[in-house]
Amino acid sequence: xxxxxxxxxxxxxxxxxxxxxxxxxxxxxxxxxxxxxxxxxxxxxxxxxxxxxxxxxxxxxxxxxxxxxxxxxxxxxxxxxxxxxxxxxxxxxxxxxxxxxxxxxxxxxxxxxxxxxxxxxxxxxxxxxxxxxxxxxxxxxxxxxxxxxxxxxxxxxxxxxxxxxxxxxxxxxxxxxxxxxxxxxxxxxxxxxxxxxxxxxxxxxxxxxxxxxxxxxxxxxxxxxxxxxxxxxxxxxxxxxxxxxxxxxxxxxxxxxxxxxxxxxxxxxxxxxxxxxxxxxxxxxxxxxxxxxxxxxxxxxxxxxxxxxxxxxxxxxxxxxxxxxxxxxxxxxxxxxxxxxxxxxxxxxxxxxxxxx
Numbered sequence: 001x002x003x004x005x006x007x008x009x010x011x012x013x014x015x016x017x018x019x020x021x022x023x024x025x026x027x028x029x030x031x032x033x034x035x036x037x038x039x040x041x042x043x044x045x046x047x048x049x050x051x052x053x054x055x056x057x058x059x060x061x062x063x064x065x066x067x068x069x070x071x072x073x074x075x076x077x078x079x080x081x082x083x084x085x086x087x088x089x090x091x092x093x094x095x096x097x098x099x100x101x102x103x104x105x106x107x108x109x110x111x112x113x114x115x116x117x118x119x120x121x122x123x124x125x126x127x128x129x130x131x132x133x134x135x136x137x138x139x140x141x142x143x144x145x146x147x148x149x150x151x152x153x154x155x156x157x158x159x160x161x162x163x164x165x166x167x168x169x170x171x172x173x174x175x176x177x178x179x180x181x182x183x184x185x186x187x188x189x190x191x192x193x194x195x196x197x198x199x200x201x202x203x204x205x206x207x208x209x210x211x212x213x214x215x216x217x218x219x220x221x222x223x224x225x226x227x228x229x230x231x232x233x234x235x236x237x238x239x240x241x242x243x244x245x246x247x248x249x250x251x252x253x254x255x256x257x258x259x260x261x262x263x264x265x266x267x268x269x270x271x272x273x274x275x276x277x278x279x280x281x282x283x284x285x286x287x288x289x290x291x292x293x294x295x296x297x298x299x300x301x302x303x304x305x306x307x308x309x310x311x312x313x314x315x316x317x318x319x320x321x322x323x324x325x326x327x328x329x330x331x332x333x334x335x336x337x338x339x340x341x342x343x344x345x346x347x348x349x350x351x352x353x354x355x356x357x
Contacts, residue, residue: 012073015047019183024054024072026064037070043175043182055182059175059198059347061189100203100282100319104177104344105144107201107283107321112142114278114285116255118248119165123157124148130165132248135235136197136348140170143184151187159351169351174201176344185349193349198326202340206284206320209309209338212302218264219307225253225261228271232290253288256280260311262304266295273300277308284312286322301334 013022021043028038042056050066117129117138125145131138147154155169162169171188174180189195225233235249253259256278266272272295276288286308291300309320324331326345 010071010073011069012071013044017074018044018047020044020074021076021178022054022072023075024052024064025070026068027070028068040064041075043180045183045186053186055175055186057176057345059173059182059185059195059345061186100205102203102319102343104174104180104201107203107343108142108144108174108346110280110283111137111201111285111321111323113280114256114283115252115287118251121161123154126154128158128161130162130167131252132245133167134245134249134252136170137172138252139167140172140348142172143181155191155351171349172346173349174344174346176342180344185347188349193351195347195349198345198347199323200326200332200345201321201323201343202335203343204320204335204338204340206309206312206318209320210306210313212306214299214303214306216303216307216310219304220263220265221260221307221311222263223254223260225250225274225276226263228265229261229263229274232271232274232292233288235288256285258315260308262308264295264300264304266292272298273304275301275304275308277312279312279315279317282316282318284309284317284320286320302338305338 013020013024021041023039023041025037025039028036040054040056040062042054042062044052045055045061046053047066052064052066052069053061054064055061112127112129115135115137118131119129121128123141124147125143126147127142127144129138129140129142133139141158149157158171159169171184171193173185173188175182175185185195230246230249253261253276258279260277260279262273262275262277263271264273271292273291274288275286275290278285278287286305289301289304312320320340321343322335322340323346324335
């Protein structure tokens with residue numbers, strides 16, 4: 001660890017540092033005449049009865065015995081980073097390719113406006129969202145701030161609200177920045193709320209996405225998704241969506257400040273690629289990027305992104321964001337090539353049936 005270089009190891013954190021991002025080294029055993037150490041970086045979410053809880057960027061909580069600490073210190077918030085060797089914003093690359101500055105709170109707020117739920121309710125500063133089960137984002141609690149009541153009470157009310165709608169209680173928890181919810185993740189984990197669908201929020205400068213030199217005339221843009229667009233998207237959760245499920249999906253998909261849908265047709269007239277854009281002030285949010293299996297490896301995903309980025313620039317946006325599931329290696333590599341960098345992560349916490357709320 002960096003704080004061990006050039007000096008002796010020290011534990012430089014105290015219980016007063018709960019809530020801060022820390023880097024620690026602990027002794028985990030010995031063998032063959034050598035000591036074994038393990039490092040952990042994350043938010044110090046608790047320090048009780050000789051045990052530290054550190055919640056990592058992924059949302060995983062690590063419990064460490066105080067007696068096993070070898071070294072520890074508070075560390076600054078982690079900057080947005082590129083993956084797989086892509087250029088980092090501090091590497092001297094042209095300014096127009098650098099990612100925008102933003103807090104996690106700003107991005108969460110913008111993303112929620114860009115994918116609005118059909119029904120919402122307030123619980124203090126938390127927002128309960130329901131949309132008939134169409135996508136996890138539109139059917140989960142967004143906890144931005146204080147619920148205004150003790151957590152146990154908040155979870156009871158959340159459970160009741162979602163039970164009334166025939167939906168499971170789910171809370172989305174952001175991690176990985178100074179203003180994210182590691183402490184909430186740890187508290188929900190202690191109550192048996194299981195984690196799932198780990199996702200990375202990625203950002204980029206908008207102008208380079210449109211600067212491809214490609215012929216964008218193949219990309220048709222519209223304010224509403226046509227039947228061909230919906231057929232390739234097909235995320236209603238039903239093999240043959242009912243009229244009600246389709247209406248709900250359309251309400252979410254077309255919601256947002258300024259929404260556009262991109263469609264590319266193949267030589268046979270079928271839908272080859274699609275994408276969705278929502279413009280909200282300086283932010284352009286990209287989603288629903290899909291390429292038909294028979295049309296892959298033809299550059300259509302890049303073409304759709306370029307056409308949507310050009311439209312967003314015309315509407316005054318300058319920054320781009322999107323969300324990618326953390327285990328989708330292909331999508332992560334694709335967005336690396338477009339210049340996107342990691343900003344923060346989020347995952348969902350679901351109450352187990354019959355478990356504590």
